[in-house]
Amino acid sequence: MNLEKFLSFDDIQKSLENRETDCKAIVNYYLENIQTKAHLNAFVEVYTDSALEQASLVDEKISSGKAGKLAGMVIGIKDVLVYTDHESNASSKILKGFNSQFTASAVQRLIDEDAIVIGRLNCDEFGMGSSNENSAHGKVLNAADESRVPGGSSGGSAVAVQANLCTVSLGTDTGGSVRQPAAFTGLVGIKPTYSRVSRWGLIAYASSFDTIGVFSRNVQDNALVMEVMAGPDNFDSTVSRKAVPHYSELLHFNKRAKVAYLTETIESPALQEEIKANTISVLDKLKEEGHTVEEVHFPLLKYILPTYYILTTAEASSNLSRFDGVKYGYRTPNAHNLESMYKKTRSEGFGDEVKRRIMLGTFVLSASYYDAYFTKAQKVRRLIKEFTEDLLTKFDYIIMPTTPTTAFKFGEHSNDPVAMYLEDLFTVQASVSGVPSISIPNGKDKKGLPIGLQVMANSFKEAELYAFAKYLTELNVNE
């Protein structure tokens, strides 16, 4: 069996056009890969029957010339996106047995264009984690080095594409949960502008940060999936009604770019030497090619993570209050009255990291501490957002490393929550500010582990971001 087939959607479309294959064969090919690579634990559940059924339907549409623009694409979805009559757990025991009565809008739009959903993918519980070690479904192995984490929280989504178990996958990114695992696995991963993609059917973690993003091997596929998913939706009152450009048709880049990089990122003591070197070579190459590259100071950088943790834990404590054992999911068998049913259900159903964040969030929202923590963080958020947006009107892009280190070993940060939180040091700026940000491969370190390069643009500039990201990958600076 050739594991190195169908490495891009373009490959798939060509094979379909030349009638060398059909959707059923493509699905069977991925199903076989999934079986061979089952030990990576990327998939929580494989939808063998419904995927093959969908494949036959799409094959019929292809022969009658009625196929949608994603015909032949096989996708995996993170276990926080719901899909009608399929189980979703958010990798938590508390949602055991939950079968959704509806489909997430983002997923539905891909299906409407004839993408095939092959299964759901492992992640950190409710998206809370940076290593995929906080999952009721167990850890996911990084296919680049199986003793190392794939990143998180969308670890399964990253590994599924990395190991060629599906064409593209959906993840969610609240503070770096698509970009960090994309960097750790050598993929392209985007977090779109906040409110660009409907959150209907996304099991909420922190509602003013949550976004749905895409993992792919190349920029082209990523752009195509995003243009199908994005846009207005009657089920999400916060989603933007701005028109969605055809990102995949706007990938040609022929401008002189103005690029900023932040001193505090490149000079960070936490930054691994090889990542620093590879980031600098990209900046040097851009100068050589005639682009403007300038260093900018951002003294607020170190305050972004604390801001992020106060606000996201507060939002999480509120969002996760719905898991009470009444309407769906797990209910304790040990309750003697209503209050003990709530408490025992939640204490038995949630994992340690989730409980830690609920406790912290409840604390910062409690009457005596609200102003000192929550309101303070909302004020700092405004400063960070305004600085970032202002910088992105003076410059087209901000470039920085995606992560301070490459993929770390299992258990390396397990006993120190703050050390784990620092993994998101460079990804949280875009999340706190709401702007789009993409991670693209940028060579490897001495151990052969993938390095990511992060590019940010101003809100709703996904088209410009994709085009520049494609240009950067074609410069091949660190290949």
Added chain:
Amino acid sequence: MKVDLNTVKKIAHLARLEFDEAGAEKIKNDMTQILDWVEQLNEVDTEGIEPLTTMSSEVNVLREDEEGEHLSHDRALSNAPQKDSDYFRVPKVLE
């Protein structure tokens, strides 16, 4: 901010969680460590800055009040851990 066991107990009740002795001790230490770390924010001057309370630039959109489809009774109850023909069931509240 040093969190004590009493605060852990109070917050846990508000969050409808419970911890055994070892668990309470651990969460107490974790919360203290994380709060000490987030308190760096006090170094930032936010005098005169308004808190940021919404991230979406959309304003309310009202649609026509048209009749739509409901989730059926059976479908809505389908995930219930305990139910009867009409309702979700919970432990008895009134004695």
